[in-house]
Amino acid sequence: MASDASSALAERQKVQNFLSAAVSGNLDLFKKLAAGFDDGNDLAKSVAAVKDANKRGALHFAAREGNIDVCKYLVEELKLDINEKDEDGETPLLHAARLGHIATSKYLVECGANPAIASELGATALHHAAGIGNVELLEFLLSKGAQVDSQSDSGTPLIWAAGHGQEDAVKLLLAHHANPNSETDDDITPLLSAVAAGSLSCLDLLIQAGAKVNITAGGATPLHIAADIGSSEITNCLLAAGADPNATDEDGLKSIQVAAARGNRSVVEILFPVTSQIRNIPNWTIDGIINHLQSDTEKKLEGTVNPHSENGSSDTVKLEVTPEAKKKAAEAKARGGDAYNNKDYSTAIDAYTQAISFDPTDAVLLSNRSLCWMRIGQAEYALSDAKACRELKPEWSKACYREGAALRLLQRFEEAANSFYEGVTLDPENKALIDAFREAVDAGRKFHGTDKQK
Template sequence: MAPDASDALAVRQKVQLFLNSAQSGNLDLLKKLASQLDDGKGIAITVADVKDANKRGALHFAAREGQTEVCKYLLEDLKLDVDTKDEDGETPLIHAGRQGHTETSKYLIERGANPSIPSDLGATALHHSAGIGNIELLKYLLSREADVESQSDAGTPLIWAAGHAQPDAVKILLEHNASPNAETDDSITPLLSAVAAGSLPCLELLIKAGANVNVIAGGATPLHIAADIGNLEIISCLLKAGADPNIADEEGVKPILVAAGRGSHGVVEALLPVTSRIESIPKWTADGIIEYMQAESKHQEEESKLQSSTAREDNALENRSIPEVSSEAKKKAAEAKSRGDEAFKRKDFQTAIDAYTQAIDFDPNDGTLLSNRSLCWIRLGQAEHALTDAKVCRELRPDWPKSYYREGAALRLLQRFDEAANSFYEGVKLDPENKELVNAFREAVEAGRKFHGADEKKTT
C-alpha cells in the first residue's frame, strides 16, 4: 500500500475509534485520540470537525448512549456547540431523548440545548419522549416550555403518544393543553392513532378531552380502522361516544363491510344492529354479509392481478448518467439551496421549488436537493412531482433513510398505500430507531388493509 493511502487508512481508523470511545464512554481514550488527531488547529476545533458519514460527531454518539460524562467534557472543557446537527438535522438532545436518556437530556438542556429544535422531519425530543412514554423527561421538557403542538411529518407529540399506546403520556400532554384534534398533513389525529394502535386507555382519554370520533382520514373513520383491526372494545367505546356506523368511505364501504371482509364475525354482529341495511346484500345477517364480502374480495383480487402485470413499467426509472460537478457549480448550487431553505421556512413553497431547481441544475448529484424539492411538492399537493424527485433521490442515495421516507410520503399522498408501506419499511430497515419512519410504515399498512380489502402484506 502506498504511504499516502496507508496514512489515510490510519487516520480513518483513529476517527472510528474516537467516535466509538465517545459512544462507549471511554473518556481517557477519547482524549488521547483527540490529541493524536489534532493537526495544529487545536483540540476543540479538531473534535468538532470529526464526524461520521452521517455528520454525527462525538457529542451525538455520547448523547445517544447516555454518556453524560463525555458530554460534560465536550461541552464544558472543549465548548462544543450543544445544538450541533447531523445530516438529518438531529441535535444531541434529540438523540438522547429518543433513547430515553433522561439525565443526559436534562444535562444538555441545562447547558443550553434548545428543546424546540426539530429534526428535518420535524420531530423534537418531546415527540420522542412522548412516543416511548418517558414521563419524567416529558414533564421536564414541558417545564422548559417545549412546544406541545410542535408538528413533525408524523404529527404532534400527542399523536406520537397515542400511536404508541402511551396513556400516561397522553394524559400529561392533554393536561398541558395539547389539542385532541390536531392533524397531520394526511388528516391523522391522535384518536385515529390510538385506534390504529389498539389502545383503549388512550382512546378513552382522548374522547373525554373532546376528540372527534367521526374524523375522516383518507376516506376512513375511526370505526373503519377499528372494524379492520377487529377490536370489539374499541368499537364499543367509539359507538358509545357517538361514532356513526353508517358513514361510508369514498368507495362507499361502511365499517360493517370492512369487518365482514376480514371475516370478523363478532365485529359484524356488534355493528349489525346499528347499521342501516344495504340493499345490494341479499341476506342481511352476519353470515350473509360475510359471505357477500368474501365473494367480492375474490373478484377484486382477480382484477388486481390483471392490472398489476401491466402497471409495473410505469414506475421504472430511466438509467441516469451522473455527470461530474465542478467546485464552482457546487458553490452556486449551495447558494441556490440556501435561498430555497429560506423560502421553505417562510412556507413559500413555489419559490423554494424554483431555488432548489436552480441548485439541481448546478449539481444534479446532490440527493438532498431532490429530497427538499420533493417535500415542497408534497406541501403543494403535487404528489406525482414529489414521487419523481423522491425516486431519483433514492437512486442517488440508496443508503439514506430519508429518501425512502420521501418516496413513501408521495405514494401515501397518491393513496398507493401498499407501495408507501414498502418504501417506509425499506427506510425502517436502514434506521430501525427512526420513529417517523416506524409511524409512517404502520399507518400505511393500516390504510392499505382498509382500502384494498386484501390480506395485510407481511414484511419480514
Template sequence: MASDASTALAVRQKVQLFLDAARTGNFDLFKKLATQLDEEGKGVAATVAAVKDANKRGALHFAAREGRTEVCKYLLEELNLGDVDVKDDDGETPLLHAARQGHIITAKYLIDRGANPAASSELGATSLHHAAGIGNIELLNFLISKGVDVDSQSDAGTPLIWAAGHGQQDAVKALLEHHANPNAETDDNITPLLSSVAAGSLPCLEILIQAGANANVSAGGVTPLHIAAENGSIEIINCLLKAGADPNASDEDGLKPVQVAAARGNRGAVEILFPLTSVQDLPDWSVDGIIKHMQSEASKLQEEADVPKKRDLHKAETIEVTLEAKKKSLEAKSRGEEAFKRKDYIMAVDAYTQAIDLDPNDATLLSNRSLCWIRLGQADQALADAKACRALRPDWPKACYREGAALRLLQKFEEAANAFYEGVQLDPENKELVNAFREAVEAGRKFHATEQQKS
C-alpha cells in the first residue's frame, strides 16, 4: 500500500512538473516529462492530450494562460492536438485563459488556429468580457472584428458592465463605439451605470450618461444615487443629479438617498441631498437631525437584518468574482493547505493556482503559493508571487517576509534585508522578521567577504 501511494505521489508530481514546464515554456523539460509519462506507449501527442490537473486543465490551457505562444504552436502544429477549444472544469478554453491575462499575440494565434472567439465559460463569460475587464483595447477590437457579440451576456452581465465595474473608461468608450447597449441588464438588474457607480468611477459614469444610460435604474430597490450616497461620492452624486437621478426614490427599506448617506455619516452627501428631498416624518428635519436619527437607527437595522445589505454592491461581487467562484476558491485553498501539511508542495502549488485563478485578489493565496515555491527551491517564482502579494497588501508584514525569503534564496542578501526591514517597520514586535533581517545582513556580509577572497 505504501509503495502504491509513493508511486501515485510520484506520478502527480511528474504531472505537475510537466504542466509547469508548459506554463514556463521549458521545452526540454516538457518533452522529457511527456516521454516519461507515456508509460503505456500511446505516443507523446496522445499522452500530452490526456494529462490534466485536478481542474481538467491541460498543457494548452497553461501555455495559453502564460502567453507561451511557442508552446501553443508546438502543441497544435507539431503534436497536432486536435481540440483547440478543449474546456476545463469551468468550461474555459485556452483562448479564455489567454484573454484573461491580456496575451493578445497568443489569443490571435489560437483564433488563427480555429479557436472560437465567442466561446464562453460555464458562467457565460467570453474573451471579450475579459478584454473589457482588464481594459485591453487592442484585444477588445480584435475580438469584435471576429464577430463576437458586443452585448454577449454572462452571469455578471455584458462586457460593458464588466468594463464599467472595473473602471476601464477606455474600454467603456470603445464598446459604446461598437454600439454596446448602455442600459443592458443582468438578471439582478445590474446595469453598466450601476456598476460604474459601485466601482466609484466618475469617468465611466460620465461616458455612460452621455451615451444615454438611465440614471434612475433600480436593482432590488437600490438606485445609483443610493449607492453613491452610501459611499459618500460627492462628484458622483452631483453627476447623477445633473443627469436626472431622483433624490426621492426609496429603496426596499423605504429609505431615500439622503437617509442612506446619513446612516453612513456622509455629511457632505447629506448636505447636497437634503434640500432636494421632500420632508420626511422625522423629529428634526435638518441635516444634523437626519444624521443623528439615522445613525441611532443604524444599529437596530443591522441587528434585524442578519444578511449583508442589498445596497452593498461591491465591485468584486457584481462584476467577476461570483459567490460560486469564491466557494470554489476556498475549496481549492483547503486542498492546498492539506497538500502543504503532507509536504506535497507540487500538489499544493496546483491547488493554490486554481484558487488564485478564481479569486486573484486574495493576497493570502499568493503568500501561500510563494512559500510552496520556496520549499521547492523555485526562488524566481516565489519572488514573483511575493511581489504580487505585496502589490495587493503593501502594509502586510507577512508579504514583506515572503519577498525577503525569496530574495535570500536568490542570494540577493541586501535586497532581502531591505524587504525584511520594511516588514519590521510595519510590525516592530515581529521577532521572526527581526531575526530574518539580522540573518540577511549577516549572510550578506559573509557572502561579500567570500567573494572578495575569491577575487
C-alpha cells in the first residue's frame, strides 16, 4: 500500500515537473522530460495525455506564458491538436490572447488555431484582446475572420472593451462596425459598461456611434449609474446626449435621488435644474434633497436584516454604509469582475468578500459571489450567498435563479424547481428561469426514476 502511494506521488511529481517546464519555456529540459513519457509506441500521444486537474496540457501552459519555442515543438514536431479544449472549454489560443501574447497568438492562428472557438462562457480570443486593449491582436484576429459581435455570457468584445475603459479598442471595434447597442442576457450594453467603468472617452465614442442613452438594465439607466458613482463629467455627457433625468429605477427613484442618497453633491447640482420636482420631498432645494434622501436611507438601514448572523436568525442591526464605504465596495466589486472574466474565481471571491464587508446591503455582491462559488463547485457556499441575497432583495428574480442553481448542483431538484418557479412568478418573460425550472423538474424525475414508462 505504501509502495502504491509512493508510486502515485512520484507520477504526480513527474507530471508537475513536465508542465512546469512548459511554463518556464526551457525547451531542452522540456524535451528531456517529454522523453520520460515515451513508452516506445507514440511519444506525441503520450505527451498529449499529460494534463493537470483542469485538463490543461503542455500546449495550454506554453501558450499562456507566450513560450513560442515550446509551442512550435508541440505543434510542428509532435503534431498536437492545436484546438484542444481544457475543462473550461479554452484552447491554447484563448490562453495566449488573454495574456496579450501577440507573437504566440499569431503563430497559433497561422498554424490552424480557430479564433472563432469560444470557451464554455462564450468568450473568444477577440473578447480577451478587447478586454486588455491589445489593438494589434484585435486587428490581426479581425483580419482572420473573427466575428466582431460574437457573444459571451459577458457580452460582445465591444462590451468587454468599454467595461475596461479601453478607448483604442472601442475605437477599433466600432471602425469594424461593432454594434454599439448589443446586449447581454442581463440587458448590459457597451454604453452601460463604459459608464460603470467611469470611462468618459469610451462613452463619447459610443454616443457618436449611435449608442442609446435611455436604456434600462437591472432596473437602472446609465444616468442612475453615473449618479451612483458620482461622476459629474459622465452625468453631463449623458444629459447632453439626451438622457432622461426623470426616468425612474426599479425602486421608483430618479437619478437625482440616487446621487443624493450617495452624498454625490456635484451630481445633484447638475441634475437639479433639469429634474421635475418630487412631491414627497418637501424642501425642493439641493440641500433639502440631499438631507431628505440621506435621512430616508438611514431609516431603511436601521431595519436591515443581517444575513450572516451566527445563529442564522433574522437579527436586525443598524448598518451605516457611508459614501466612502460604498466607494470602496465598488472598487472591490470591479476587481472581482475582472478576476471573474479571467476565470480567477478564488481571487474574485476574495474581492467580492471585501466588497460585502464594506457594503453588506448590496444584494448584487452576494449574487456575484454565489456564482463564483458555483464555478469552483462549492455549492453549499453558493447556496448560502444566494439565500442571503434573497433576504436582502426578495423581489429580484436573479436571486431565485442563483438559489435554484446551487440547489440543482446539490441534487436537491425539487427545491431547485421551487426556487426557479418563484423566479418565474417574479419575471414571467425570463426564458432562462423558465428553462431552468423545466430542466430541474426533468432532472428530479430522472433522479428518482419517475420518468420511466409503466
